[in-house]
Amino acid sequence: MSIVTLVGSGQMASALTFPLFENGHEVRLVGSPLDDAVIDGLREDDFHINLTRTLHHGIHYYKVDEVETALDGCDLVVCGVSSFGVDWFLEAIIPIIPEGIPMISVTKGMINYPNGTLQVYPEYWEERLPEHSTLEIYAIGGPCTARDLSDHDHSFVGYCGRDLKKLAEIRALFQTDYYHISLTDDIVGLEAAVALKNGYALGTALAIGLKNLCGDDGIAHVNSKAALFQQSVKEMDALLEIVGGTHKMIMYAAGDLDVTVAGGRSRSVGQYLGEGLSMKEITEKLAGQTLEAVVIATRTASAVKAMAEAGKIDASEFPLLLHVDKLLNEGEKVNIPWSDFQTTTRDKK
Template sequence: MSIITFVGAGQMASALSFPATENGHEVRLVGTHLDREIIETAEASGFHPTLKRQLPNEGIKYYQIEDVELALDGTNAVLCGVSSFGVDWFCEKILPLIPDSVPLLLVTKGMIALADGFMITYPDYFISKLPDGKKLSINAIGGPCTSYELADKDHSAVAFCGTDIEILRRFKKLFETSYYHISLSTDVVGVECAVALKNAYALGVSLAVGLAIGTDGSGKEHYNSQAALFGQSVKEMKHLLEIINGGAENIIYGAGDLYVTIFGGRTRKIGTLLGRGFSFEKAMGELEGITLESIVIATRTACCVRRLAKRGMLQLSDFPLLMHVDNIINNGAAVDIPWTSFETEKY
């Protein structure tokens, strides 16, 4: 049996308690300062109020953030369960507490934009934030997997990525089950970029849902337009992977994650509202209190693409959907899908 300390009691981290405890490991679920109610409710009843599932009856111990050092005592692995909005908090408050011998696995998906136009993965960003002299093995999860369906034990296929294949194999043994299938990759840039980009493009595909439903909500959802935007999304994502020297095979994780994201959740909601004609401000108002990583990654990616275009490393015309999504979010543009920009001629 191993002890795995989960810091962050959000939906995905909490869903991962199912395969971990089924494999006989002890999960120590630590809530951040934003998770107090989750920890209180789960400890009292076993029910997770945002995942809306009963957590495993055995194998979980619950901790508030003040007891994080106790939860880390004797642990064999740590899982970072915060969203992209909590990354800097985790780097400042938690990274210094993790022993160098204990590997870290991130559920957080996203990239950090640098001033030179490039983006770095969260594992690389975490490494850059380590205190002087401290060394940690920092790894991440990518791929199409929603927290609800993982908790319901639907078959899910993901990738664990990191620089040390032996540590990845250790993580695989901790979490793999008959329904949670794990591939391993040392191409951290490729895996992380592929799954981060899906947030921006899922918003783009969801615009078609809103356009079909219409302003008054009486329309019928169509699939030709969604499929067309899905294909354009995969094309642009694959091109970005090539530019950053990520393995093209990683597009399977980005495309799979894109597929599952456009069927529901926060990103579909914001894209649908925008497609129905809501202004960005009004759409965000409708979703008040909901964190939207799609907005962050779309803005960061578009900024990165523009900077690279200025350096002559790519053409903005190769990313018409991304540029349109960015214009909607940051410039108040109305939804007007640039369909003709997607057309090509091949000889």
């Protein structure tokens, strides 16, 4: 039996308690500074008010001021914060992780810099580790919703890190007959893939909100959504190459895109934009929810524009991303640039 401490009681970290607990490990779930109400509810009856699932009885719950107790004697730390908690985790948690204990993250997103560079969170953390730190950082990505994982739906994800032997040991803690895990040392590729899909899920979901794409029977046509999905995969694949990931990781981007378009906050933002709502109206409608899709779409578009201005890439290769950016940040209305998706290719043979 191992002891696993999950810091951040968001939906995905909390869903991971299911395979961990069922594999016989001691599970400690720590709330972030914003999670007191979640922990209070879990302590009362094991019900997670945001995940809307009852966790296994026997999991240990801690508030953030008890985090050092929760870390004592653990064998693995899981970072379960949203992208808005990346710096908090870096400053408050990483310095107190016991020496020799690895960390694995479910946080999705990227940092963008003025020169157009995009950096995945594991690299961002590694560059800022305390002096002499030997912390090993791993990460999780792939098409897996927290509620479906909690319900034991078959889920297939990727775990990434530099040390594949250690990563295999970490996989053994989580893997079950319903939670399936592949391993890769392509940290940039996997993490960029699952970050990008949030912004592109928003773009793909535009078709869901467009009323004129419904037939006389009121049923939405699917060709337009499929076309946006297709364009999203194309643009994500190009971006993976730009940031230094391998093309093999596009499978995780595509799978995660499909899952996210099926439901969730990223879909909601895209659907509401398609319906004609402004970002102000959408923000009010989704008050209290973290809109990570808006952040990653904006950051990625900013990076693309910066790289294009420097002559490194051709911005016209990313028409969907740049249209989404205008919707989010310039107040434009949906006018999908279908003709810009058209290309002419020649077989290299």
